[in-house]
Amino acid sequence: MEIHVVSSTVIPQGLPPTENTKIPLTVFDMLASGMHVAVLHAYIPPMPTNTALKDGLKRALGLFPTLAGQLVENDDRCHPYISIGDNGGGVLVVETNVESELVDILPLEPSPELVRFHPPLDEARHLLQVQLNQFSCGGLVIGLTSHHRVADGKAISSFLIAWGKLVRGLQIDSFPGYDQTMLIPRDPPRCDHDHWGIEFQPLPLPPSSLPSTLNSNEVHNMRVHYSGEFILKIKARMPTKHSTFEVLTGHLWKNLTRARGLDPDMLTQIRVAVNGRPRLWPAAPTEYFGNMVLNAFPRARVKELTEGSVADAARLVHDAVGRIEDGYIRSLIDFRAINNGNVLVPVTDFEGPVLCPNLEVDSWLGFPFQEVDFGDGGSLCAFAPSWVPVEGVVILMPTLRGVGEGGVDVMLTLFQDHAELFRQISHSLD
Known part of the structure; x- marks a missing residue:
C-alpha cells in the first residue's frame, strides 16, 4: 500500500495571550507516561476537505492552547510546565494520499504497518501531531498522536468533539478548564499513603534498571x-x-x-x-x-x-x-x-x-468516540491504537x-x- 506525503506543515499556537503563560504540570501530569499516544480514527465518505479540517483545527487550538504549547523542564527538572504564547510550539499536520480503498485496512487491526498512518512518535517535536490520510475511495483516516503529560484520554476526547463541531460551524457548549485550584495541597500537607515505588520511583537507579526494547515481531x-x-x-x-x-x-x-x-x-x-x-x-x-x-x-x-x-x-x-x-x-x-x-x-x-x-x-x-463528527455525512467506522x-x-x-x-x-x-x-x-x- 503506497502512502504519499502531500504536505507537512506546522499550525502555530492559536490566539496566544499577550504575555507568555506557564501552566505547571500537576502531579497527575507527571504521573502520566512521558510519551505520545497514537490513535487512528477511520471515517467513511463523504468527508470535509483537508482545508476545512485544518481551519477547524486552528480554531480549536485557540480553545485548547496547551496542545500547541511547549513542554519545558527547568534545569533542576523538578518543576516542568507547559509554555503557551512563546516562540515555537504549534501542531504538526501531515497530509497524505493513499493508493488504496479504506476497506483494505479495516477493521484497523493494530500492527506495525499502521504506524505509517500517523507521524512518528520517536523524538516528536510537537505535543500534538495530526496526519490526514485521504484514501482513493474518499475515506479518511485521522492519525492523531498526543503527549500523555499534556492530556489524558478523557481530555483528548473533549478536544476531538470540539474540533468536529468547529469544522461544522457549530458553537462550543463546553469550554476546557485549566483552573488547578482543586489540586492545591492541604495545609500542612500530609501523606496518608506510601507513593514511592507505587506511583513514583526513587532516584537514582542503577543502569540495569533502565528499560530495553522489543522487536516488532x-x-x-x-x-x-x-x-x-x-x-x-x-x-x-x-x-x-x-x-x-x-x-x-x-x-x-x-x-x-x-x-x-x-x-x-x-x-x-x-x-x-x-x-x-x-x-x-x-x-x-x-x-x-x-x-x-x-x-x-x-x-x-x-x-x-x-x-x-x-x-x-x-x-x-x-x-x-x-x-x-x-x-x-x-x-x-x-x-x-x-x-x-x-x-x-x-x-x-x-x-x-x-x-x-x-x-x-x-x-x-467512557470515551465518546461516536460523538466526534466532522460533518458532510461521513461517519466513524473504526478506531484503534496503531500498534x-x-x-x-x-x-x-x-x-x-x-x-x-x-x-x-x-x-x-x-x-x-x-x-x-x-x-x-x-x-x-x-
Missing part, C-alpha cells in the same frame, strides 16, 4: 470482540452487581493468566487506570483539561486466580478501584508538595517493554459493530505463543 497485538450477550452471561454469574469493566477485566485477567502458563505461586497484578475527576470531593469539573488518572493495583496469586471464579477476580478489581477515593487523591497531591524539590519520575518509565506476569488495563469505554510495542497491555473499547449491541472490543498485546493460546480460551467461562 516479538509482541503480537490482537483484537477480541465480546458481544453484549456474552457480557450478560458473565454478569449472570456474579453474586453481586458489577460493572461491565469489572466483570470483563476479571474474565480477561483469569484467562490471560492461564494462557501465559505462569507458576501457580507467582503473584500477578493489574495496573488499572482510574479517572480521578469524579472521585475528588468536591468532584473536579468534567471540563478540566489535563491529566487526572491514578492507578489501582488488584493482585492475586496465579493459583488463586486460575482456580477461582470470574466473580472472585471481578471483586478484586472492584475493591482495588474503590480504594482510589478523595483521601488517596489528596495524599498524592500532598506528596508532590512535600517532595517539591525532588525529581518525580513515574514507575512506568522504568518497567520496560514486558509486563508479564502483570497487566496494564485501560478502559476507553503498542509493549507486552501485557489491555485496552477496552466500545464496539462500533451495531447501535445498541452493547459489546466491547478488546485490544491485547501478548507474545505470539501466549496470543495463540488465549484466542482458544478467550470466551471460556470455566
Whole structure:
C-alpha cells in the first residue's frame, strides 16, 4: 500500500495571550507516561476537505492552547510546565494520499504497518501531531498522536468533539478548564499513603534498571470482540452487581493468566487506570483539561486466580478501584508538595517493554468516540491504537459493530505463543 506525503506543515499556537503563560504540570501530569499516544480514527465518505479540517483545527487550538504549547523542564527538572504564547510550539499536520480503498485496512487491526498512518512518535517535536490520510475511495483516516503529560484520554476526547463541531460551524457548549485550584495541597500537607515505588520511583537507579526494547515481531497485538450477550452471561454469574469493566477485566485477567502458563505461586497484578475527576470531593469539573488518572493495583496469586471464579477476580478489581477515593487523591497531591524539590519520575518509565506476569488495563469505554463528527455525512467506522510495542497491555473499547449491541472490543498485546493460546480460551467461562 503506497502512502504519499502531500504536505507537512506546522499550525502555530492559536490566539496566544499577550504575555507568555506557564501552566505547571500537576502531579497527575507527571504521573502520566512521558510519551505520545497514537490513535487512528477511520471515517467513511463523504468527508470535509483537508482545508476545512485544518481551519477547524486552528480554531480549536485557540480553545485548547496547551496542545500547541511547549513542554519545558527547568534545569533542576523538578518543576516542568507547559509554555503557551512563546516562540515555537504549534501542531504538526501531515497530509497524505493513499493508493488504496479504506476497506483494505479495516477493521484497523493494530500492527506495525499502521504506524505509517500517523507521524512518528520517536523524538516528536510537537505535543500534538495530526496526519490526514485521504484514501482513493474518499475515506479518511485521522492519525492523531498526543503527549500523555499534556492530556489524558478523557481530555483528548473533549478536544476531538470540539474540533468536529468547529469544522461544522457549530458553537462550543463546553469550554476546557485549566483552573488547578482543586489540586492545591492541604495545609500542612500530609501523606496518608506510601507513593514511592507505587506511583513514583526513587532516584537514582542503577543502569540495569533502565528499560530495553522489543522487536516488532516479538509482541503480537490482537483484537477480541465480546458481544453484549456474552457480557450478560458473565454478569449472570456474579453474586453481586458489577460493572461491565469489572466483570470483563476479571474474565480477561483469569484467562490471560492461564494462557501465559505462569507458576501457580507467582503473584500477578493489574495496573488499572482510574479517572480521578469524579472521585475528588468536591468532584473536579468534567471540563478540566489535563491529566487526572491514578492507578489501582488488584493482585492475586496465579493459583488463586486460575482456580477461582470470574466473580472472585471481578471483586478484586472492584475493591482495588474503590480504594482510589478523595483521601488517596489528596495524599498524592500532598506528596508532590512535600517532595517539591525532588525529581518525580513515574514507575512506568522504568518497567520496560514486558509486563508479564502483570497487566496494564485501560478502559476507553467512557470515551465518546461516536460523538466526534466532522460533518458532510461521513461517519466513524473504526478506531484503534496503531500498534503498542509493549507486552501485557489491555485496552477496552466500545464496539462500533451495531447501535445498541452493547459489546466491547478488546485490544491485547501478548507474545505470539501466549496470543495463540488465549484466542482458544478467550470466551471460556470455566
